[in-house]
Amino acid sequence: MARRICEQEIDWSRFDDHRRIRVVGNQYHQPALLTASEHLIQQEGDRCETEAVLLREPSNAHDPLAVQVMVNGKRIGYLQRGSAKRYNKRVKTLEDEGKRPTYPLLIRMQSPGVFQAHLQIPYSSELLNGFKNTRRS
Numbered sequence: 001m002a003r004r005i006c007e008q009e010i011d012w013s014r015f016d017d018h019r020r021i022r023v024v025g026n027q028y029h030q031p032a033l034l035t036a037s038e039h040l041i042q043q044e045g046d047r048c049e050t051e052a053v054l055l056r057e058p059s060n061a062h063d064p065l066a067v068q069v070m071v072n073g074k075r076i077g078y079l080q081r082g083s084a085k086r087y088n089k090r091v092k093t094l095e096d097e098g099k100r101p102t103y104p105l106l107i108r109m110q111s112p113g114v115f116q117a118h119l120q121i122p123y124s125s126e127l128l129n130g131f132k133n134t135r136r137s
């Protein structure tokens with residue numbers, strides 16, 4: 001089961017070496033986001049953390065390079081088109097090796113009843129290996 005942490009318990013400094021990637025399509029998956037947050041988010045601005053798995057969706061009619069973001073077997077959205085294009089091949093390689101690319105996911109209530117999510121992917125991960133961290137000196 002994924003780890004759940006409320007905002008006041010999140011140590012934000014541990015994400016300094018992570019790339020933040022917005023999850024899109026949240027508006028179509030609000031019930032899944034609420035479930036993923038285990039109802040810990042009660043009001044606007046609240047956040048919680050869980051883990052998400054990336055899965056390719058080559059059968060997607062709109063984008064054959066689409067990468068789904070899944071929490072507990074439920075789709076909560078997709079990587080943005082540019083990010084999906086950039087990382088699709090690496091996700092496929094990891095899937096072919098039998099690995100499940102799993103990363104921290106931050107969920108927050110943007111406005112009453114509207115959730116959004118962002119992945120926090122470590123630069124040291126296999127997915128981002130070789131990508132430049134523009135925040136490093």
